[in-house]
Structure formats: structure tokens, C-alpha cells
Amino acid sequence: MTPLESLALARGTVDRVTEKRTDVPWLDAAWQDPGSRVLVVSAGQALVRTDDERVDLVFVPPRDAPEGTRFLLGQDADGTVYFGVSADLPAPPPGTRAAALREVGALLSDRDAGLLTHAVALANWHDTHTHCPVDGTPTVPDPGGHSTRCPADGTEHFPRTDPAVIMLVTDPDDRCLLARNAAWPGRRVSILAGFVDPGESAEQAVIREVAEETGIKVTNVRYVGSQPWPMPRSLMLGFRADAPAGQAITVDHEELAEAYWFSRDGLLAAIRSREIILPPPVSIARHIIESWYGGPLPSTWTEAGRS
Numbered sequence: 001m002t003p004l005e006s007l008a009l010a011r012g013t014v015d016r017v018t019e020k021r022t023d024v025p026w027l028d029a030a031w032q033d034p035g036s037r038v039l040v041v042s043a044g045q046a047l048v049r050t051d052d053e054r055v056d057l058v059f060v061p062p063r064d065a066p067e068g069t070r071f072l073l074g075q076d077a078d079g080t081v082y083f084g085v086s087a088d089l090p091a092p093p094p095g096t097r098a099a100a101l102r103e104v105g106a107l108l109s110d111r112d113a114g115l116l117t118h119a120v121a122l123a124n125w126h127d128t129h130t131h132c133p134v135d136g137t138p139t140v141p142d143p144g145g146h147s148t149r150c151p152a153d154g155t156e157h158f159p160r161t162d163p164a165v166i167m168l169v170t171d172p173d174d175r176c177l178l179a180r181n182a183a184w185p186g187r188r189v190s191i192l193a194g195f196v197d198p199g200e201s202a203e204q205a206v207i208r209e210v211a212e213e214t215g216i217k218v219t220n221v222r223y224v225g226s227q228p229w230p231m232p233r234s235l236m237l238g239f240r241a242d243a244p245a246g247q248a249i250t251v252d253h254e255e256l257a258e259a260y261w262f263s264r265d266g267l268l269a270a271i272r273s274r275e276i277i278l279p280p281p282v283s284i285a286r287h288i289i290e291s292w293y294g295g296p297l298p299s300t301w302t303e304a305g306r307s
């Protein structure tokens with residue numbers, strides 16, 4: 001099957017210039033350059049400017065950036081260097097507001113979606129990994145902000161990412177399995193998902209999670225694409241899988257409230273009658289469902305929240 005394309009948080013045009021993360025003279029010169037751009041992020045949010053057509057990130061020059069943990073995001077084709085700073089957001093200038101990645105990730109340009117996803121992921125890591133896991137000493141960020149070091153024992157620490165699997169399961173009639181998580185309000189449904197266990201492959205996690213949550217044993221697990229989901233630090237690995245005939249759904253009520261098979265016509269009818277609401281376009285779940293369906297579907301969680 002065709003790999004997923006245009007995933008909202010798997011975009012980006014800025015070169016990460018990873019070789020510059022340890023180049024202190026280069027980093028210092030870039031920070032002194034008034035043309036450099038700094039994105040301030042706090043608790044997964046940044047300032048954005050919204051008009052009818054688009055949403056843009058609001059950057060500040062380095063001299064206006066607040067004190068905070070600084071990290072290099074990359075360099076544009078035109079030479080502009082981008083930094084992130086994890087700190088309280090500045091007071092929003094007129095026409096701007098604070099917005100979360102989850103809210104605006106699908107509305108930003110490719111460049112801005114990539115920068116905000118990268119910055120939120122790094123800021124989340126810095127905010128929650130402040131001490132050495134070996135001896136508890138406060139760690140010190142390296143100049144590029146992509147690792148930290150323990151001044152007591154010299155150990156080096158790198159950003160953490162938690163792999164998670166998300167999978168669309170189909171039965172022999174090509175109906176797809178959608179479920180409502182017990183923690184979700186109202187009529188929201190999605191495909192199944194779960195974290196990869198230590199010492200487990202992604203494919204094994206798909207098989208285990210589907211069986212645990214619905215009692216269905218799947219085969220033919222195949223990868224379809226991925227996107228980062230730094231809320232706070234996941235990488236979503238998308239899969240399709242087949243459910244051989246003759247299996248009944250047995251919902252694990254710890255995690256799921258209900259799970260059902262949907263034909264394409266049945267899904268569209270359930271959406272139109274507002275029995276169910278699909279995840280928003282920023283999610284990989286939405287893309288995998290629409291890829292199975294064969295085109296765009298109406299309704300999202302956010303739209304339903306507005307109406």
C-alpha cells in the first residue's frame with residue numbers, strides 16, 4: 001500500500017545542521033546575529049499569528065528572547081538560523097496568541113510545523129529530564145541543547161522518544177475496527193493504539209495491543225508511516241493489520257468503552273448522523289482511516305467541539 005503522505009507533524013523544511021550542535025563559535029555567532037530567529041515554547045505552546053488564510057509562528061530576535069534552556073533547531077536554505085528557548089511565553093503582541101501544537105500543527109506551513117514539533121519535543125525533554133539518572137545531580141545542557149551532561153560523573157544524556165504503535169485493523173469484508181477509549185468523552189472514536197513494551201518489536205506490539213484491547217488476533221501486520229507526537233514524547237508508528245474471519249470482539253473495559261466494525265458506507269452514515277466523531281487532521285489516526293476509506297471524511301473532534 002502507498003505510504004502515508006503529508007502527515008501534519010512529519011513536515012519540515014529547515015536543515016537540522018546536526019554537525020553545528022557542538023560548534024560553539026558557530027553557535028555564538030548565530031546567537032549574536034540579529035537575523036537569527038528564536039521560537040519560545042512553554043508547556044507545548046508557542047505564540048502564533050492567525051488571519052483568515054493561515055497560521056504563522058511568532059519568532060523573536062535573540063536579544064529579545066527570555067532566559068531559558070536554549071537549543072538549536074536548524075538553518076534555512078537562505079542561511080537563517082532558528083533556535084528554540086524553553087521559557088515562559090512573552091506577553092502576546094497584538095494579533096497574536098498562545099497555541100498548542102495539537103491545535104495548530106495541521107494549519108502551519110511546512111517550515112513552521114517542523115520547527116514547532118521539533119521545539120516542543122526538545123523543550124518537553126529538557127523540562128522533565130533535569131537531573132542525572134545515575135546519581136541525581138542536576139545536569140547541564142550542551143551548547144547546542146541536544147544533550148545534557150552530568151558534572152559529577154560525566155555521563156551524557158540524550159532526548160527520549162517513546163515508540164507507540166497505532167493500527168487500522170480490517171476484517172475479511174474490509175470493514176475497519178474503530179473504538180472509543182474509556183477516557184474519551186462523548187462520541188469520539190479512533191483506531192487502536194498503544195506503547196511498545198521494552199524488548200518488543202513494533203509488529204509484536206501491534207499484535208499484542210489489538211488482542212489485549214479487543215480479543216482479536218491479527219495477521220499480516222504492515223507498516224504504513226510515522227509521525228512524531230511530542231505530547232509529551234511519542235513517535236507514532238502507523239500499521240495496517242488483518243483480522244481473519246470468525247472472531248468476536250471482546251472489549252477490555254479497562255482501556256476501551258466500545259469497539260465496532262465499520263464498512264465504508266456505515267462509517268460515513270455514522271459520521272453524518274453524528275453518532276461518532278473522528279480524530280482531527282493533525283493525527284496520524286485520521287490519515288490512516290482516510291487512507292483506508294479512500295478519501296477525505298467529514299467531521300473532527302475539534303469541529304464538533306466548536307458546533
Ligand SMILES: [Zn+2]
Binds near residue numbers: 133134136137
Ligand atoms: Zn551523574
